[in-house]
Amino acid sequence: MLYGKNYTSIRLVFLFLSGVMLLFIVAPLLGLFFSTSVPGLFETFRDKEVTSSIGLSLGVSALFTLLAAFFALPLAYIMAHKEFRGKAIIQGLIDIPIVLPHSAAGIAVLGFISRDSALGKFADLFGLNLVGSPFAIGVAMAFVSVPFLINAARDGFLAVPGRLEQAARSLGASPFKVFRQISLPLAKPSVITGLVMMFARGMSEFGAVVIVAYHPMTTPVLIFDRFNSYGLDYARPVAVLFIIICILVFIALRLLGRKRKET
């Protein structure tokens, strides 16, 4: 009886704490939505500066997520399958962008692409300035978000039974075919989750992007710019619109991933 009473009390405490946590996440968002008028939202939707910034954020993030996947998936596969000296150091390196302050990450990326760097000098040969370009935005987005893809894909590859890969080898598959036809399809749900996480994290990045490219403006930079120049009322509708689009894209990609998993 005493046990049952304790159990109920603990459950109530846990439910209360969980409720506070959920409220902490939902309340600012609801406050944002309720303080924005629908006509104001439509007006923002017709604002070309806003729509082009949303297009830039989504497009660059999607492109650099796909580009990064080309390199990140082989790295994730190696991290899942190979044991080697210094593996823990490599894993630490992969996780560094997650723990860095994003403004510091932006400074690091800026050093990598500025005119003084090897890459910047190379681009300069063709008359290109990487700083302030969509390329800079993409590199900054990818830098801070690629660990999400690598780690999710690594976990997916780890979950593929080694027996299946051995079976494929013994049936005549080369190591690359094993990767493409067995490991990758079986790890696909985790890989898709990683791609979605990287894409979502990339398109919402502010700290690193604002340092490498204030213009052209991504939506997070535009929200900051409007807040800084005109105040909260001007920044709020853009923020609401971007949040709605982020949520819609996020739901669509998750549904796509689930549908593929079911098929």
Added chain:
Amino acid sequence: MLSCTNMEYSIGAFSLRNFSLELERGDYCALLGPSGSGKTIILELIAGLRPLKKGSVVIDGKDHTLTPPQHRPVGLLFQDYALFPHMSVYENIAYPLKIRGKEKAEVRETVHAFAAELDISRHLNRMPGTLSGGEKQRVALARTLVIHPMVLLLDEPMSALDAPLRESSVALLRSVSEKGITILHVTHDPSEVDSLANRRIHLGSRSK
């Protein structure tokens, strides 16, 4: 047909030393030994899934010691059958044929022929997760046999089967053996191979 000479391999606390084996074409050899005695590792060494430290593997007169697993004339039936869960039964059996670049019509014809022979034609559209242990074994066997291996390696093929299914599995393996394929059958249960093996090797002792 299959000649393994002075094979040496070690991993962790396990080590295999000077293991040799000589099988003729059509031999059905049982490799007996308790769990942990390295039976499966020997099969994986012959299949090329593990690199030999020393020794050689010669199949049909050709040295395959350094041949990658995908180029060895060897079929390996895994203990848990290792069917690809994201492919249908048909796709599982067709997999080694597609890898070899066979024409679609030839793949279809071969898969249907082997499915009919192993009595799994009605399961071709099913997914491996829905099959019983005996059905899985037949599918895995069909998938291995379509590549016409010179040597068939069986890793505890009956360990996942109930007693009634074992009898039909014995009959199935006998029919495969009668085709003249050299078979090396690993098991910890000598009664399993009573009516099948013409040779027996106990790990740690010499072939008789």
